[in-house]
Amino acid sequence: MGKLRTWLNGYIEVLVSGNGPERFLSLLHLKEIHIWDMEPVQEGYRFRMESRRFRDLDAIRKKTGSTVEIQNKFGLPFWLFRYRKRYGLVVGAIMAGVLVYVCSLFIWDINVEGTYFYTDEQIQRRIEEAYVSLGQRKSQIDCNQLEEQLRQDFPEISWVSCEIIGTQLNVDIKETLEGTELVTVDTPVQDIAAAKDGIIVEMITRSGTPVVQVGQTVTKGSVLISGVVNIYDDYDEILETDYVAADGDVIAETTYQYEDTFELQYYEKEYTNRSQKAITIEVGAWVQEWHMPWKTFTNFDVVEENHKLRLGQTYYLPISFTVNERREYNPVLVTYTEEEANKRAAERLQRYIDNLSEKEVEIMENNVTIECGNGVCKATGSIVVWERIGYGRELLIPTEPQAPIAE
């Protein structure tokens, strides 16, 4: 930033010669004139300084009897002065400045982070289709409203934050699991119901009436914590019934059936080192692709690299280019050995378990067995886990029959 400011203000290269240029330098120090890139030359010293302090050298020059000579001028003021008669260049520079400013008033990129259950593209597509299109003015975007709409569209989102930085709309998301949503004063009356079959192992009720207890087997859809709260009198008769938003944590032991099969023979890609590239340029809605006539590849992969042009970190421009590369390969039939097949099946199972663990599911038992034979490798069995199974289900309050109006 310091360098940019110096360039904007303009700076000069000065040669000091004559009697005692060292004294000249000492006086510069005394007058607090900042100089840099100082080097000794035959005649004296050469250094750089801000052009606005040049007049201050006059008194020092007279005092020391030195000679001061400007050898070079740098920076914006001198550049503008040098090209003052080249109207086209000046107009072009001004137009470029205006264009950069105008572009900075719009959104040119949407960045979504923090997704797990949903994909970034899914949320990005929804935002672009329904709320914020690329090229929309930043001033028209209401981040609070967008956050609210996203929460409504994607029920798994528990927290969302939208922020505009430069020309980029950043959407940061945290997702929740069933039964972990927060209950606030605005939450309508609800029961906590079971999302799947299981045996209750832990239960904490924060509001509402617990209907089940630890050790009890529940089925999908059954009520775990009721939003109906009855108040009884001394004779165990219902005195009053309140309806609340039931809230609590219900953890149950559930079972996942795991089945994964793959063939022992598979095709491996043997790349031929033959490839061809195409370049696509996008400017706003205008798209143009350039490539030589496509070579005839029987089997090929397409690798696409998209680059969005930007100034700095967050100033995205409505220009992007994409490099498409087609890489030819020959499919070669390969067979897994028993050891390789077992390893692959174990890796796939581990990935499945890791995915479960990321959902705050605690793995209690793993009863999966791997068998390979007859050209197929098969992993089957069950995985017993502890997980939250409660979710909020709207509670319909029964309407009481109205008493007939006495005439």
Added chain:
Amino acid sequence: MQVTSDVTEGVIILRVHGSKEAWLENFQSLQEYTAESIRVTGKSSGVWILGRNMRIEYYGAVEMKIIGEIQRIEYV
């Protein structure tokens, strides 16, 4: 509370990083400057830096930075 000598006596503060960079504060004047020798005086003492291909990268009101191959430093 102990006040350091750069405040009470105005001695030169010299900071050297390896043998390629040196910073000087509290100096008063530059006595000599060549690619092989830089001599600086302060209020009560001076510093003489000897080396090769030395250059003053910046020279401001508060400090100066010397770069190059520093071989010897003497207090004068």
